[in-house]
Amino acid sequence: MFVTLEPKEKITAEAGAMVSMDADITMTTEFSGGLIPALMRKFFGGESLFVNVFHNKTNRPLNLVLTQSVIGDILAFKLDGKRICLEPGAYIAHAGGAKMGVKWAGFASWFAGEGLFKLEFSGKGRVLFGSYGGITRKEINGEFIVDTSHLVGYDSNIKMSIALSSNLLSSITSGEGFVTRLKGKGTVLIQSRSVSGLVGFLRPKVR
Template sequence: MNELDLFDVVETERSPGAVFEVVQYKSLKGSDDLNVAEKVFFANQAAIHLKMVRITLDNSQVLIEPGALYFMKGDLQLESAMQGGMAKGLMRKFMTGETLFQSRIKGSGEIYLEPTFGHYLLFNIDNDALIFDKAAFYCGSGNLEVSAKMQSNVSSALFGGEGFFQTQVKGSGIVVLNSPVPVAELLMYELAKGEKLSVDGDFAFVRTASVSFQAEKSGKSLFQSVTSGEGLLQTFTGPGVIWLAPTQAVYAKLKMANGFSTLTRNQGSMGTKT
């Protein structure tokens, strides 16, 4: 069976010397284990597809997370090194959760990364920078720089929910991130200069580096913030673009015991009697 019969291409991005694609199996055919076959049946019924990132190189190179390689064919060489040297590698490892070593594949050929039921988000950046959640980086063009980005102020580090450091990728090329939700459920907002977006939660997934971030009171005073029930909000100020994953917390609750029942009640109700 050839690739056209097995896969659908669901997303494609191109850069000089490289094509990045997200491919998914049209359906899984089952297993000789009945328990596995049952899970495969329900995955097919729910339209949950097994996906892989496929990269085609033409005398080019790509960065991938160690362990992500599944198989490759062609004139390709796999190397492992600390991008940016020991200091930057250690910073990236301990501050953002990204790996100390990164794998680099050079040459011409076709690369398949590990299959997953998860989701991928592809960006094609041109002399720009993205800031995103820890450990979200999956692979990207070989000339990109992956580093730790320190929060610009103490309030965002202590109360913003993201910690003191996030991951930054800058340069020109393709960036592939592990998305916490299906890409169709992400919301993208383009903020004008000085325009604010306030979020009650940590589901702001990725933003361009031009967007500033800090934790702010929801009300004009601390008393208003406490009595409103919202407290501190993640506040993002333009110019730039930001992507939100509003359903991320919903899926996290569904994984918990009695998680579905908590979603059937109005979480904002304060029990006021009338």
Template sequence: MKYEIRYKPAFATVFLTLQPGDRITAEAGAMVSMASRVSMTTQFSGGLISALLKTFLGGESLFVNEFKNATGEPLELVLSQGTIGDVAVVELNNNEICFQPGAYLAHTPGIRMGVSWAGFSSWLSGEGLFKLKLSGKGLVFFGGYGGVTQRRVNGDLVVDTGHLVAYDPQIKMNIQMAGGLVGSVTSGEGLVNRLSGQGRIYLQSRSVDGLVRFVRSKI
């Protein structure tokens, strides 16, 4: 299928052209518009048990929607995320990628959805006990609040807990204080995520927690 990501980076939206027989699975509520002859079916995201874990322990939606073109001509489908920000796409070739809660948007056939244990450090940072993991061969669309940047980790890298969007599964995470107890509180940084290993990560330029703190100070 053909796709184009428009209105980057603040209001990124995915315009897809579904060829006859094409189908794509997307997060519940991601559809902006679609041709009237595009069919849509709703299903559990990755199976019932996986969907329940993602929903109640990982902060993800219980359902996903599958869109399919069963006609003989190309049809348009438009998808977008719920937050203001950028959308990126990664092509998997029989490998895996992990997402923080709310980052996943859609995937093409050949991709499998699942969950894996994220650890108590992830839970302490507010990211949930389980992480969403996609594997297989195909395209995965995901988004972030603000602009999305890809970086390579080769050793150690410290990032704010609210800015990590996606990462290769071989990247290890360790949640810790930004400094000492007093420094972590007075600096406004609180907890940080010390990443280690080798692989890709994706960072969002803005933090939803930062937005909440800003709005709270104005109320």
């Protein structure tokens, strides 16, 4: 994604997200939000320990290109006071007053391989996030089920839980395993492809 930093503007990005930038942009590396929140994101949320801050200290616009590790859509979400939770690996960058924190996801989420915490963004800035494949926005009002490997994010007011897709035998034999149950009113973000599905497809071919 191409980002234009206006004079004195800055953006915080996931470590390794930068593709290229104008030479006059200043880059610093830090623990986002402090050491303890960074450690929680690293060891309980599956995110990087460090983030990079790109700052335009000049008096003219400068350009920065950011990307993600998988092939897929990249979206810029305008918060406007809303809160959004992102799944591990979806976050790319945030700017303009957006604040990054963590939200407890529960032991069931950890058991399903999704981490104990989710990244939660609040404030009035923008959040850049990506997916493997295309991103679909789904407005829900009630209960909705998404395969755990296809969920990208959701409004923070939506309640999330992890459960078996059916009874134990059906969950194992159907190949669906765990699913994410979302309950409430708001936006759910879904990716069209699954990294775990790709790994499962390639594993028997590379032995």
